[in-house]
Amino acid sequence: MSAAPGRESGHRALAALDIVLARKPERDDDRLSEATAELTKFRDAIIAEQRGGGVRSANDRQHLAHLNAVLSVVLGVHFPLGETPWDELQKARDWLSDLVRTS
Amino acid sequence: MALWDLANSDCIIEMGSNLAENHPVGFRFVVEAQRRGATVIHIDPRYTRTSALADIYAPIRSGSDIAFLGGMIRHILENDLWFRDFALAYTNISHIIEEGYGDPEQNEGLFSGYDPVAGTYSQDTWQYAGKTVPSPVAEHRVQSQENSSDEGAAFESMTKSPPPQDPTLQHPNCVYQIMRRHYARYTPEMVERVTSCPKDLFVRITEIFAHNSGREKTGAFTYAVGWTHHSTGVQIIRAASIIQGLLGNIGRPGGGIMALRGHVSIQGSTDIPTLYNMLPTYLPQPNVFHDHATVDRYLATETPPTGWWSNMPKYVISLLKAWYGEAATRENGWGYQFLPKLTGDASQEPMTMAMSDRVVKGQFILGQNPAVGAVNSELVERGFANLEWMVVRDFAMTETANFWQQGHRVRKGEVRPEEIGTEMFFLPAAMPGEKDGSVTNTSRLVQWHDVVCEPPGDSRSDLWFIVHLGRRLKELYRDSIEPKDRAIQALTWDYALRGEKQEPDAEAVLREINGRTVADGKQVADYRELKDDGSTACGGWMYCGIFPETGKNLSRSRRPDGPGESGAHLGWAWTWPLNRRTLYNRASADPAGKPWSERKKMIWWDEAQAKWTGNDVPDFLADKRPDYRPDWSKRPHGMDALGGDDPFIMEADGKCALFVPSGLKDGPLPTHYEPIESPVRNPLYPKQQRNPTAKLWGRPGNELHDAADPRFPYVFTTFRLTEMHCGGIATRVMPHTAELQPEAFVEISPELAASLRIRHLGWTVISTLRGEVEVRAMVTERLKPFRIDGREVHQIGMPWVYGWQGYARGDVANVLLAITGDANTSIHSTKAITCNIRPGRKARPDVLGQSEART
Numbered sequence: 001m002s003a004a005p006g007r008e009s010g011h012r013a014l015a016a017l018d019i020v021l022a023r024k025p026e027r028d029d030d031r032l033s034e035a036t037a038e039l040t041k042f043r044d045a046i047i048a049e050q051r052g053g054g055v056r057s058a059n060d061r062q063h064l065a066h067l068n069a070v071l072s073v074v075l076g077v078h079f080p081l082g083e084t085p086w087d088e089l090q091k092a093r094d095w096l097s098d099l100v101r102t103s
Numbered sequence: 104m105a106l107w108d109l110a111n112s113d114c115i116i117e118m119g120s121n122l123a124e125n126h127p128v129g130f131r132f133v134v135e136a137q138r139r140g141a142t143v144i145h146i147d148p149r150y151t152r153t154s155a156l157a158d159i160y161a162p163i164r165s166g167s168d169i170a171f172l173g174g175m176i177r178h179i180l181e182n183d184l185w186f187r188d189f190a191l192a193y194t195n196i197s198h199i200i201e202e203g204y205g206d207p208e209q210n211e212g213l214f215s216g217y218d219p220v221a222g223t224y225s226q227d228t229w230q231y232a233g234k235t236v237p238s239p240v241a242e243h244r245v246q247s248q249e250n251s252s253d254e255g256a257a258f259e260s261m262t263k264s265p266p267p268q269d270p271t272l273q274h275p276n277c278v279y280q281i282m283r284r285h286y287a288r289y290t291p292e293m294v295e296r297v298t299s300c301p302k303d304l305f306v307r308i309t310e311i312f313a314h315n316s317g318r319e320k321t322g323a324f325t326y327a328v329g330w331t332h333h334s335t336g337v338q339i340i341r342a343a344s345i346i347q348g349l350l351g352n353i354g355r356p357g358g359g360i361m362a363l364r365g366h367v368s369i370q371g372s373t374d375i376p377t378l379y380n381m382l383p384t385y386l387p388q389p390n391v392f393h394d395h396a397t398v399d400r401y402l403a404t405e406t407p408p409t410g411w412w413s414n415m416p417k418y419v420i421s422l423l424k425a426w427y428g429e430a431a432t433r434e435n436g437w438g439y440q441f442l443p444k445l446t447g448d449a450s451q452e453p454m455t456m457a458m459s460d461r462v463v464k465g466q467f468i469l470g471q472n473p474a475v476g477a478v479n480s481e482l483v484e485r486g487f488a489n490l491e492w493m494v495v496r497d498f499a500m501t502e503t504a505n506f507w508q509q510g511h512r513v514r515k516g517e518v519r520p521e522e523i524g525t526e527m528f529f530l531p532a533a534m535p536g537e538k539d540g541s542v543t544n545t546s547r548l549v550q551w552h553d554v555v556c557e558p559p560g561d562s563r564s565d566l567w568f569i570v571h572l573g574r575r576l577k578e579l580y581r582d583s584i585e586p587k588d589r590a591i592q593a594l595t596w597d598y599a600l601r602g603e604k605q606e607p608d609a610e611a612v613l614r615e616i617n618g619r620t621v622a623d624g625k626q627v628a629d630y631r632e633l634k635d636d637g638s639t640a641c642g643g644w645m646y647c648g649i650f651p652e653t654g655k656n657l658s659r660s661r662r663p664d665g666p667g668e669s670g671a672h673l674g675w676a677w678t679w680p681l682n683r684r685t686l687y688n689r690a691s692a693d694p695a696g697k698p699w700s701e702r703k704k705m706i707w708w709d710e711a712q713a714k715w716t717g718n719d720v721p722d723f724l725a726d727k728r729p730d731y732r733p734d735w736s737k738r739p740h741g742m743d744a745l746g747g748d749d750p751f752i753m754e755a756d757g758k759c760a761l762f763v764p765s766g767l768k769d770g771p772l773p774t775h776y777e778p779i780e781s782p783v784r785n786p787l788y789p790k791q792q793r794n795p796t797a798k799l800w801g802r803p804g805n806e807l808h809d810a811a812d813p814r815f816p817y818v819f820t821t822f823r824l825t826e827m828h829c830g831g832i833a834t835r836v837m838p839h840t841a842e843l844q845p846e847a848f849v850e851i852s853p854e855l856a857a858s859l860r861i862r863h864l865g866w867t868v869i870s871t872l873r874g875e876v877e878v879r880a881m882v883t884e885r886l887k888p889f890r891i892d893g894r895e896v897h898q899i900g901m902p903w904v905y906g907w908q909g910y911a912r913g914d915v916a917n918v919l920l921a922i923t924g925d926a927n928t929s930i931h932s933t934k935a936i937t938c939n940i941r942p943g944r945k946a947r948p949d950v951l952g953q954s955e956a957r958t
Contacts (some may be wrong), residue, residue, distance in 0.1 A: 028221060033802065036460045044461075065587070076392065076447030076459065081380070082768070084221055085392045085446075 006045025010100040012038045013038035016075070017093045024086060032078040039096075063103060070096045104323065104359035104685040106546045107672060111357030115314035116308070117331030118146040119168065121338065124825045126327070126363045129545060133325075136357075142311050145173065146300070147329070148820060148898055149850065150885040152393040159364045164889045165820045165898060166333055166778035166935030167298040170275050170787070173775060174343035175309045177286035180279075184313035188350030192694045193750055194759040195231075196349075197268040202770075203228040204276060207774050212791025214770045222796055229771045230764045231266035232276070233754075237407035239753045241385055242417060259836035261755050262738045263411045278762040280631025282345075285772050288426050288787060296786050297775060299889035299896070301439035316350035318700045321358035321923040332336050332934045334797040337927040340772040341763070345773070348759040354690030354722070354750055356705050356711070364544040365620040367470065367829060371543030374679065375616065379449040382442075383616070383643035384679075386419055391444035398423075398439035411752045417644075424640035425615055430593035433637060441590035448798075450929035451477060452922045454798060458486030465492040469532070469565050473831040474502035474510065475906040482804045484510045488518070489527045491822035496532040499836045501908045502906040502915070504529045509907050509951060511874070511918065516950040522690035528697035532565060533558035539609040540566065541658050546684070549649060550676040551613075551658040563604065570598050570607040587779035610656055617650035626652050630680065645679040657682070669718035683720040687759075689750035691717075696747075723752065729929055745761070768926040769796040772828060778935035779923050780808045782816050786892045798924030805922050806872040808937045815871060818889075818898035819938040820871055821916050827904040835909025847878045847905035848911020849940070852886040855897040861942045869901070869940045873921055876901075876914035877945045899940060 016035035025031070046064050073092035076085055108113060109132040123130045136158070137143050145157035145340070154160040163171055179185050190196050205215030205228065214696075216225035230236055235257035240421045272279040290780055291302035298305075315322045317562055324347070330339045343360050344353075346800055352358030366369045375383045382388055389395040398419070408414045418909055423431045427438035440939040453471075455461050459482065484506050487493060495504040507513070512841040523922035537558035543549045558564070573596050580588040588594040598607040618641025627633065630644045650656050662674030680682055685691070688706050692698055696708025696715075706717030708729050715721035719776045724742055731747035733739045742752065749757025763771045776794045778786045785792050793811045801807055808815045826843040827834045834840035849867055868875055878901065889896045903912030923932050 015308075024220065026220070030802075031461060036457075036462060042463045061585070071462065072391075072446045075462065076653075079448040079453035079456070081390065081445060081448050083223060088392055 006042040007100060007103055009041040012095065013042060014096055014100060017096065020077070021090060021093060023084070024084075027028065028080070029078075032074065035074055036071070036078060039067065039074060043067050043071060057069065063099065065092070065095040066095060067100055072100070104357075104361060104676070106548070107132050107363060107670070108357060108359070108685065109133055109323055109325070110139065111670075112136045112323040113319070113357060114144070114312050115318040115325060116146060116312060117153055117157065118171075118323045118343075120327035120363050121147065121149075121151045121153050121329070121822065122325055122327075122363065123156055124151055125823050127544070127680055129363065129824065130221050131765070137932050142315065144308055144311070146308070148818075148886070149822070149900055150887075157310060159304075161300050161304050161522045162889070163298040163300045164896065164935075165818055166335075166781065166893060167713075167775070168330065168333070168339045169298035169335055169342050169773045170289065170294055170775040171300060171305065172339065172346060173286050173289040173773060174305060175312070175346055176282065176342065176349070177289045178291070178306065178309045179313055179346065180283055180687060181198070182313075183255035184310070185349040186317050186351035187284070188318075188693065189690070189699070190349050190761075191270065192748060193690055194265070194348045195756070195759050196282075197270050197272055197759055198278050198756075198758070198762070199232045199267040199269055200272050200276045200278065200281060200762065200764070201228045201230050201232050202276065202867070204281070205790070206281065206772075208284055208287070208771075212776070212785070212788030213795060214688075214772075214774075216868040217795060220793075224768065224770070224796065225543055226765050226771075227899075229478040230763075234260045234764075235270060236261065236265055236764040237755050238763075239755070240387060240405070240412045241408070241766070244301050248845075253404045255406065255408065258408050258755075261407075262740055262744055264735050265733070266756055281762065282772065283787070285774070289444065289775075293786065294584070296892050297893055298486065306847055308941060313350060315357075317716055318351075319702050321345075321355050321703055322350065323352065323357060323359050325361040325363055327363040327843060329929075329934055331925075331930055332932060333923055334779050334794045334923060334932050335769070335773070335776055336925045336930055337767065338769060340899050341767070342773040344759075345761050348761050351690075351699070352687060352703075353759060354687035355699070356685075356691065356703050359685070362545070365829065366544070368542045368546075369544060370547060371541065371549070372461070374543055374645065376545075380420060380445060382419075384418070384645040386415065386422065389439075389442055389444045391446050394484050396442065398436035401831070407755050410757060411742065412755075413741040414633075417633040417639075418630075420501075420635045420637060421618060421633045421639045421641035421644065424621060424637055425618065426595060427593045428595040428640070432635065434677050437637060438593060441593055442486075443590075444597075445528055448929055450924070450933060452798070452800070452924050452929055455479075455483055455486050455922060456802065461489045466494070467658055468493065468495045468503055469568070471494075472497070472501045472503050472906075474506050475904070475915050475917065476830045478917050479805055479831070479922045480915045481511050482922065484512055485804070488523045488525055490542065492526040492528065494528045494530065496530045496565065497832065498532050498534050498562065499832055500529070500908055501830075501832050502908055505908070511915070514949045514951050515947060524599065525868050530568070531558075531560060532561040532568075535560045536604075537562065538564035538566065540564070541609075541613060543679075547678045549646070549658040549679065551656055564609075565606050566612070566727045567604070570596075571605070588897075589956075608720055610650070612642075613646075613656060613658070614642075614650050616646045618642065618647045626650055630653065648681050649677050649679070655903075672720045673720070682718050683722050685719050685722070687722055687750045687752075688717075688719050689715070689721065689723040689752075690759075694729060694731075694741065694748035695846045697730065701777070708857045723750065752870075769794055777810065779921075779932055780815070780937040781810055781935070782812075782818060782896050782937055783891045783894075784810055794926065796926035798926060798929060807921055807923070808872060812937065815939050817940060818896060818939050819869070819871075819896060819919065819936050821903040821920075821933050822899045822900055823904060824902050827902065827911075829904075831904030831906065832908060835905070835911045844902075845911050847876075847902060847916070848881040849878050849899055849901045850881045850883050850886055851899050851940070852888055852897060853884060854884055854888050855886075855899070855940075856882040859940065859942060861940070865942060866944050867940050867942055868945055869899070869919060869938050870938065871919045871921075871938050874918035875917065875945060876918050878914055880942075901939070 150463045215228040295302040393400040423437040431438035536555040630647035657677040691705035698704030729747040745757035903916040
């Protein structure tokens, strides 16, 4: 499989999340905005490729679904309801790491 | 309470509302109460027509309401003005709270359980001693796990015994003693220091209200967004509810807290919600981070074991059957997995930020005009500009629909229209008279209206749009094999279409909301008939009974009571639930079931018939005797755990919660914090300036002012105008209403105008860190300088209903405001921010050469 589009954004999002997890800042931190923005670029690049006929397998669709799940968790930390889900962010970060590594 | 029940009040405090100007139809009942001898009091920063018609007007600074109401609580307690028989029997005033409870009075303005890193509270120490109390199921409930990550096991403590109580009120941790300590410093002098209301006037108001309460008399509060649009909005309303609980003004004729809703279906859009965090009729939206993986776990976690909400599974499963029909089976958890699950706060404020961050790709905007009505308008426009597409439906061009052409950033020269990539779809919408449907507003009153004339051209109703959008989505995903598309495939979407325009039958939607039995499709007449076995389908349990049989739409009913009848007007439209006009009306009778007085009777226990009866639909089990007591040896659940003298059946212990052990994110008792932006330091808690749990997003473009920032010395508030409907567009495009209020203005006191050399009708520029606006000055004695904590503080006010469209134009007040949120509701603060004002015009010209205001 060739490298997924927007993979560099995925790396940058991962780096931002690592900082967020180390610092556990209050809501709407710059790094969370950065992570969100990079994940969005990653997502949009994959969508663009798929719309351009680049879907090669069910795995590719899953790739997008997983990335959306990571984005949802990051938004849940960025704009939490009640307790900030730090443990889930750690899981999402690891999932993103796998996505970036395997894509 | 019913809107018309205000006429039965002996004293009405209008606070956080300008009832005469913004609710002129409902105001007639205040006038009627006054004609019958009631004292009407208006407490507000501005002297308005409501003030002019009141018996007493009291000025207070915006955002100081809890100091005033907390002062009332203190005065009532310390002078024994409370209705002891009512409050001892029906509230939790004698309940004993956990030993570890810590009050802001002993902790520099913070309750126990505060996590300074997360900015949130743990509610462990707020519980009744030895109990874990589930909060009533309500809007915003599923924000925290309420100690119930154990599938609700902790809540079972409520089935073992009643909460510990001390009827002598001597226990140091009973609610009475806690409240006395909590409000001890809210003296008349402190009220004056914080609010600027003269202490003698404050005491007079409190005593008038208290003396118009009790067995023979009742008083009411009325409020609107003047209370809700604060970082402490929920707690302001809570403070009023404590007063009403102490004085016995709940569940009784002429007593209550009247939430004034808007002309449009504001109440309805909460009941059958356009909100992100609720399923219809206040059922909690599942949260992916809570123990909600399956429907069984969701129900086990969220269902209170005691009180009426123990019926929640019947309502949830009936809702799933209504939405997913045959696709909802016991085997698939009634289609529960089709429901989206929350991960975070998806209310308007964070989603505005998410638009800016390009997370959100498109937006439908129906029935609102956020370019004018949403706070921090320029940030909102930036978000719009980052969307791929936008659909706006309205019957006239709105600022939201043409932000790309004439928005603030375009006029400031920051961006050109051709640089905004958002694909805009502007669709013509039918007006209210051009469509069938219902409106639910003040008093939970559901009123049906029929189409008067056909909408012109391509205009269509919102119902038409949503139904046909749904049909197209179902067609689009019909052959999909992706699991994520199953929710759309499974959705029941079989509304009959009529006529050439294929207009959906609006009554079919109401019938679906009402509910039916699955086997024969027969309408369900009463929510007590709903089941949790999939045999009933109901789109919103509180509305069950509105359409009890074929052809019988009770929201059409228009029969008022005549002379000699009770005046409850049960035949006028329909009120949820079950056409009940006053919630918790069991409290209108004493513990033995007799009316507190003949003058104030509503429902009572009829021993001969062995049932509750009276002038309203009883809000109680019809045959539950007043002397029924739970048998705690049998671990009672549901309503069996509530006594025959526990009127507040939606609470887990049936008591009015003066002290709230669960459910609030910012404390069990209302506490005065300064608004998020304030020109003064908090006189009560110098180390805790503002609500520690308020939602703040201090990103670029949304910067906040520090406390007492000398650059922004004035309090700024926004308000509506009688002549301008909702966001204004409907009346701004009409010449005959536009000329009544032709342009935006700012109200300034003569004293401030003189000190700044601003002349009446002269230009001014108002500024904050978010932006600036220019409007003409209305120099008026409606505003007076306040004296806060020993120094003069000026407040100015501006209507927020103007924009650049229509005949009546003016700068958008919401340019000045920041995106912030109350911790409980995420509602923004529009009533108390800080600003600066100067005479003159904006320095930067409008590149389009068309100022919003007339020149």
